Amino acid sequence: ETGVTQTPRHLVMGMTNKKSLKCEQHLGHNAMYWYKQSAKKPLELMFVYSLEERVENNSVPSRFSPECPNSSHLFLHLHTLQPEDSALYLCASSQDPYRGLESFFGQGTRLTVV
Amino acid sequence: AQTVTQSQPEMSVQEAETVTLSCTYDTSESDYYLFWYKQPPSRQMILVIRQEAYKQQNATENRFSVNFQKAAKSFSLKISDSQLGDAAMYFCAYRSRTGGGADGLTFGKGTHLIIQP
Numbered sequence: 001e002t003g004v005t006q007t008p009r010h011l012v013m014g015m016t017n018k019k020s021l022k023c024e025q026h027l028g029h030n031a032m033y034w035y036k037q038s039a040k041k042p043l044e045l046m047f048v049y050s051l052e053e054r055v056e057n058n059s060v061p062s063r064f065s066p067e068c069p070n071s072s073h074l075f076l077h078l079h080t081l082q083p084e085d086s087a088l089y090l091c092a093s094s095q096d097p098y099r100g101l102e103s104f105f106g107q108g109t110r111l112t113v114v
Numbered sequence: 115a116q117t118v119t120q121s122q123p124e125m126s127v128q129e130a131e132t133v134t135l136s137c138t139y140d141t142s143e144s145d146y147y148l149f150w151y152k153q154p155p156s157r158q159m160i161l162v163i164r165q166e167a168y169k170q171q172n173a174t175e176n177r178f179s180v181n182f183q184k185a186a187k188s189f190s191l192k193i194s195d196s197q198l199g200d201a202a203m204y205f206c207a208y209r210s211r212t213g214g215g216a217d218g219l220t221f222g223k224g225t226h227l228i229i230q231p
Contacts, residue, residue, distance in 0.1 A: 102149065
């Protein structure tokens with residue numbers, strides 16, 4: 001247990017559904033991240049929040065919408081997804097990212113789009 | 115943009131033996147951080163070891179050590195006295211130090227490590 005909790009662990013959704021992934025950290029960190037892990041591809045950084053402000057958005061389609069209401073919580077809102085969006089979505093947090101300290105990861109949400 | 119390459123999709127080693135996982139990276143920066151993360155079947159990414167590019171001394175954590183060759187842009191992980199619990203996916207990752215923002219990690223594709231009893 002790293003102190004980063006993701007819910008749900010598994011999610012199956014249709015292409016017309018709207019769902020949200022939740023991430024919570026109790027480590028007092030000031031930066032949070034969403035990564036996508038697909039089969040046979042490197043982990044891809046999707047979004048970065050630092051001090052609750054989005055600082056990076058790596059050309060992610062608008063059907064993914066992040067939200068960071070406070071430094072402990074991060075959401076990824078999903079709507080009208082495609083089957084190729086099926087993947088493991090990992091949340092991570094870190095303290096003072098400028099000093100290259102390690103990121104702590106959650107266990108991920110396994111998303112299947114049908 | 116930085117890239118990280120792990121050329122070994124899968125490695126196998128006998129229990130108690132030593133194994134080395136390879137990682138190379140490409141960057142134009144001189145100051146950065148390198149990491150090895152482990153992802154067991156539970157999917158939790160766990161930090162194994164961390165190296166700061168400005169430090170010449172190779173990092174060591176118990177049975178895990180790295181061979182950091184900055185000029186060659188190489189960052190290999192050596193696992194000594196391999197144990198069954200070491201079986202996992204291992205990811206090499208890069209983070210810029212001068213990115214001017216909350217930079218995330220750039221990962222390689224990973225190496226699946228199998229431990230033979």
